[in-house]
């Protein structure tokens with residue numbers, strides 16, 4: 001049995017820098033990641049993405065400034081959970097970067113991404129995102145969060161999601 005969970009992941013860009021957050025609790029604790037979480041009942045993806053961004057980083061974004069960059073499916077085979085991560089980027093936002101209970105934000109140069117302290121799949125799709133490619137991925141993880149299978153492709157347009 002699979003349990004399918006819709007999530008969002010927002011990447012904030014400022015010129016050659018990206019804002020990542022150190023996850024302080026829960027899934028992915030101890031790793032740098034974009035900002036996001038589970039979509040709530042009745043919420044559309046971009047509204048959920050903007051809400052999680054605000055909760056975790058203090059930044060506010062208009063949903064019209066969230067651009068789709070990729071769709072990633074993470075299957076945790078042990079639990080049967082499949083996370084559908086809808087990845088967005090934004091270059092326009094407002095507010096002050098603020099540490100939350102969940103995340104400690106920090107700017108990184110896109111040439112100096114801390115991949116060794118991130119989910120192992122990130123090293124494969126971050127470069128696609130930096131090249132402004134649209135991508136689709138399906139990755140499988142063991143109970144120890146080790147990736148053992150990966151499919152990743154570049155798409156021409158969002159309709160291919």
Ligand SMILES: CNc1ncnc2c1ncn2[C@@H]1O[C@H](COP(=O)(O)OP(=O)(O)OP(=O)(O)O)[C@@H](O)[C@H]1O
Pocket residue numbers: 007008009026027028033034035036037038039074083084085086119120121122141
């Ligand atoms: C397996 N490889 C992975 N690679 C890159 N990113 C990954 C990931 N697996 C999960 N993610 C992201 O991690 C966040 C989890 O969110 P998560 O903290 O569980 O959600 P939410 O804030 O709703 O949690 P609470 O239940 O409220 O604590 C969410 O953005 C999701 O896209």
